[in-house]
Every structure is written in C-alpha cells, then in structure tokens.
Amino acid sequence: xxxxxxxxxxxxxxxxGNAGLCAAITAAESGTKVLILETAPKEYRGGNSRHTRxxxxxxxxxxxxxVNSYHEDEYFDxxxxxxxxxxxxxxxxxxxxxxxxCLSWMIxxxxxxxxxxxxxxSLARTNAFFMGGGKSLVNAFYRTAAKLGVDVLxxxxxxxLQLDNDRITGIDYNYMGQAHRxxxxxxxxxxxxxxxxxxxxxxxxxxxxxxxxxxxxxxxxGVVLADLLDQGIESVGDPTQCHAVAIDxxxxxxxxxxVTRLDCVPFSIVVNKNAERFYDEGEDVWPKRYAIWGRxxxxxxxxVGFAIIDSKxxxxxxxxxxxxxxxxxxxxLADKMGIPQEKLNQTVKDFNAACDDSADFHPTELDGVKTSxxxxxxxxWARPINKAPFYGYSLRPGVTFTYLGLKVDENAQCRxxxxxxxxxxxxxxxxxxxxxxxxxxxxFGMTIGTVFGxxxxxxxxxxxx
Numbered sequence: 511x512x513x514x515x516x517x518x519x520x521x522x523x524x525x526x527g528n529a530g531l532c533a534a535i536t537a538a539e540s541g542t543k544v545l546i547l548e549t550a551p552k553e554y555r556g557g558n559s560r561h562t563r564x565x566x567x568x569x570x571x572x573x574x575x576x577v578n579s580y581h582e583d584e585y586f587d588x589x590x591x592x593x594x595x596x597x598x599x600x601x602x603x604x605x606x607x608x609x610x611x612c613l614s615w616m617i618x619x620x621x622x623x624x625x626x627x628x629x630x631x632s633l634a635r636t637n638a639f640f641m642g643g644g645k646s647l648v649n650a651f652y653r654t655a656a657k658l659g660v661d662v663l664x665x666x667x668x669x670x671l672q673l674d675n676d677r678i679t680g681i682d683y684n685y686m687g688q689a690h691r692x693x694x695x696x697x698x699x700x701x702x703x704x705x706x707x708x709x710x711x712x713x714x715x716x717x718x719x720x721x722x723x724x725x726x727x728x729x730x731x732g733v734v735l736a737d738l739l740d741q742g743i744e745s746v747g748d749p750t751q752c753h754a755v756a757i758d759x760x761x762x763x764x765x766x767x768x769v770t771r772l773d774c775v776p777f778s779i780v781v782n783k784n785a786e787r788f789y790d791e792g793e794d795v796w797p798k799r800y801a802i803w804g805r806x807x808x809x810x811x812x813x814v815g816f817a818i819i820d821s822k823x824x825x826x827x828x829x830x831x832x833x834x835x836x837x838x839x840x841x842x843l844a845d846k847m848g849i850p851q852e853k854l855n856q857t858v859k860d861f862n863a864a865c866d867d868s869a870d871f872h873p874t875e876l877d878g879v880k881t882s883x884x885x886x887x888x889x890x891w892a893r894p895i896n897k898a899p900f901y902g903y904s905l906r907p908g909v910t911f912t913y914l915g916l917k918v919d920e921n922a923q924c925r926x927x928x929x930x931x932x933x934x935x936x937x938x939x940x941x942x943x944x945x946x947x948x949x950x951x952x953x954f955g956m957t958i959g960t961v962f963g964x965x966x967x968x969x970x971x972x973x974x975x
Contacts, residue, residue: 519545520974522681522694524668524734527557528956529938530700531651532963535619538658540971547666547683550729555664556648557702558726558911561767563644564637566953567609574613575623580636582606589951596947604920605945608961613638620650637953668734673741678934695933696970700963702939703912704732705752706764714749721813725757725908728764735940738916742926746917747943753911753950754804758830759814759904769831772903775803776891777823779861782810785853792890795876801950808907815905816847821897826873834901843900862894913943922966933973935966
C-alpha cells in the first residue's frame with residue numbers, strides 16, 4: 511500500500527546533482543516549498559557532478575579565475591566543431607549566453623574556484639575549476655539548499671510519474687522499505703541518463719557495450735526517463751550517442767570518476783589489440799577532442815586500446831590514478847600489455863620513420879609537428895617513440911552519460927505530441943541530448959546543468975505560485 515506524503519510540497523526535484531540543486535535553490539528562493547528525491551545514499555549524493563572539475567564559461571573580459579576573454583561566437587564555434595553541427599542551435603546559444611551570469615551566481619551560493627590547471631588541459635581562458643572539485647561544489651549547493659528550507663530524501667527511488675493529459679498528477683517512490691505517493695504542483699526531472707543500466711546500453715550498442723566501463727554514478731539507471739518516454743513524453747537524441755572517453759582499463763566497472771581519465775593520447779600512439787594504429791592522436795587540442803576516444807576505442811576488437819609513449823613524454827600530461835606499465839624495451843612492453851611484439855615494433859618503426867622535424871614541438875598548443883606518408887597520420891605532437899624506458903596504458907571506453915533524453919524548449923519544459931506538459935520540466939544530463947547530438951566539449955555538461963537547472967527551477971516555482 512502506498513503512503514501519501516503529508517507535506518504539501520510545491521516543487522519536487524527528482525535527482526540531487528548539479529542541475530537538480532540549481533533548480534531546487536532557484537525554486538526555493540522564489541518562496542516555494544521544495545523537496546529533492548535523491549536515489550543515492552547521502553555519501554554518494556550528487557550524481558556525476560561529484561566527479562566534475564570545471565565549468566565552461568563565456569566572458570567578455572577577465573572574470574574571476576578566468577583570463578582574457580572567451581566570446582559567445584568562439585564558444586559556439588567550439589561546440590559546433592565537436593558536435594559536427596548536431597545541436598539545437600537556439601538552446602546551445604541560450605546555454606552559452608547564460609553561462610557568464612552563472613559563474614557569479616555559483617560563487618554567491620558558496621562555490622569556490624581555483625586557478626585553472628596548466629599543461630595539456632590549457633583551460634585557463636575557457637573553464638573555471640572548482641576548488642575541491644565537484645564534491646565541493648555539490649556540498650556547497652546542499653548547504654545553501656538547506657538554509658533555504660529545501661528538504662532532501664536520500665535512497666528515495668522514484669518508480670513512476672503519473673501523467674494525466676497535460677499534467678503530472680503524482681510521483682511514486684520507494685523510501686525506507688515503503689511505497690509512497692506525493693502530489694506536488696510542479697516537477698523537475700534532473701535524474702541523469704541511463705548509462706548505469708548496462709542492459710539498456712547493450713540494447714542500444716549491441717553486446718560490445720557489456721565491455722564498457724561506467725565512469726560516473728551507478729545510480730543513473732534511466733528509470734524515470736524510461737517511465738516518461740513510455741507515457742509519450744517527447745524524446746531527443748540518439749541512444750548510441752554519449753559522453754564516452756578513453757579511461758584507464760584498470761578502472762572499476764562503476765564510479766571510477768575523473769581520476770581514471772587518461773590525458774596521454776596526444777603524446778602517444780594508440781594501437782588496438784593487434785598493435786595497429788587506428789586514428790590521428792594529434793587531431794586537436796585535448797579538451798576539444800578527448801571525448802571522441804571513448805567511441806573510437808569502443809569500435810576496436812574487444813573494445814580495448816593501448817597508448818604507447820616514451821620517456822620524453824611521460825611528464826607532459828596529468829597521470830591517471832594508476833601508474834603506467836613500464837618496460838626497458840618495446841618488446842617487453844608489448845609482452846606486459848598482451849599485444850604482439852613484432853607488430854608493435856613494426857608499428858612504432860613505421861611511425862618513427864614518418865615523423866618530421868620536431869624542433870617546433872609545443873605540448874600545449876597545435877604545433878604542426880606531424881607525420882608524413884603515414885595512414886592514419888598524426889597531425890600534431892608527432893615525435894619518434896625512441897627513448898627508453900617505454901610506458902603504456904590500457905584504454906577502455908568510459909561512459910559518463912547518455913544523450914537519449916527528454917526534449918525541452920527554451921523554458922526547459924517537456925511536452926508530448928499533444929503539447930506542453932504544464933507542470934513538468936527537465937534539466938541536466940536527462941535533457942542534454944537537446945544540445946549535444948554527438949561529441950563533447952570539456953566542462954559543457956556543467957554549463958547545461960547549471961543554466962537549465964536554474965531555468966527549470968524558476969519556471970516550476972512560477973507555475974506552483
């Protein structure tokens with residue numbers, strides 16, 4: 511038997527990550543009574559936001575920790591490049607234009623920023639880094655929400671949203687071993703994608719998806735998303751598109767987070783299990799192109815790859831949480847990594863022979879140091895791999911979040927084929943496919959979540975009042 515929640519909440523937020531918290535804070539500041547239903551235990555609250563490091567932000571002049579300027583048109587061009595134009599341009603421009611204001615808003619809610627990291631990330635102009643990382647951001651937002659009277663239920667598993675015509679009339683959830691129903695005036699869905707449901711991933715991708723690692727929270731299983739799609743809420747995005755990066759193959763199945771990401775690719779050659787190169791490792795600066803490598807590795811045999819570097823490059827990138835495999839010879843390295851020795855030796859020999867003069871090598875910008883007469887070529891940072899000892903990392907696809915989600919308009923409102931659902935909004939990863947048709951831009955997920963979380967909270971509160 512379902513128990514009814516006796517507190518008359520105006521707005522219920524499903525999901526307690528960055529987007530949900532931004533919605534909750536905004537709605538509470540408007541004078542509404544707000545409840546967050548978070549499926550994770552308290553110590554794992556925050557969804558994928560726990561693992562984030564930065565927020566991509568436009569600015570016309572130096573702003574907080576951001577140097578120089580990063581104008582709307584450049585930001586938009588960067589997004590169009592990584593998505594290959596597969597985006598809702600109006601929503602993308604809204605997210606970009608709103609990001610500048612969001613930075614000062616985040617600071618006013620207790621979020622602190624640090625100077626940007628240097629080296630291969632090179633984001634001092636475009637991305638503001640959280641002091642203490644994503645966990646610190648999440649905690650700051652929860653403290654602010656508590657001061658505003660926002661209630662939170664942890665380990666509250668939402669199972670169903672009742673859609674009657676053009677309104678959500680009830681939310682069913684399980685909490686402390688009992689089934690409950692709540693009937694808020696307005697609902698914001700910020701429950702992420704479906705990536706932690708590996709069966710759903712396999713239905714979209716095929717059996718290869720069983721070999722994927724889920725670098726984010728294990729609690730984003732798409733239950734609310736599936737429930738709403740089954741009831742006719744309009745969807746957006748391709749189920750095979752996602753934010754997937756190449757991560758250390760030794761990472762755990764779930765929740766490895768940012769520390770398992772590998773930033774060595776621009777200074778390496780990447781081979782598959784047959785010791786064959788398969789893509790240009792130097793195509794562009796890493797923040798713009800790192801997210802393609804998860805899909806590239808996913809397309810290789812057994813969904814694995816191997817990054818091979820030498821002693822000249824070992825200190826040029828942020829290391830993984832795991833140390834690299836080290837060997838005095840390439841043959842020994844191949845043996846330790848389980849790839850064919852002769853083939854790796856030949857691949858490296860061919861690569862080295864194709865390297866041009868590397869006098870202009872520059873690790874933090876496109877340097878034009880490329881290979882000649884080699885397929886695939888390496889467009890930048892192409893130096894011979896010839897200085898022992900040699901190092902290697904195994905690579906696996908690490909899925910952060912999926913792009914199939916709820917379609918929204920500029921007010922973050924959801925709809926069916928009949929028209930808007932008057933009291934339902936979505937924010938964050940659960941609607942990011944509206945803007946990210948493919949590819950990814952470092953820090954942009956936090957931009958989407960913050961901008962549309964605030965919009966959803968504002969509109970939900972306006973409706974409730």
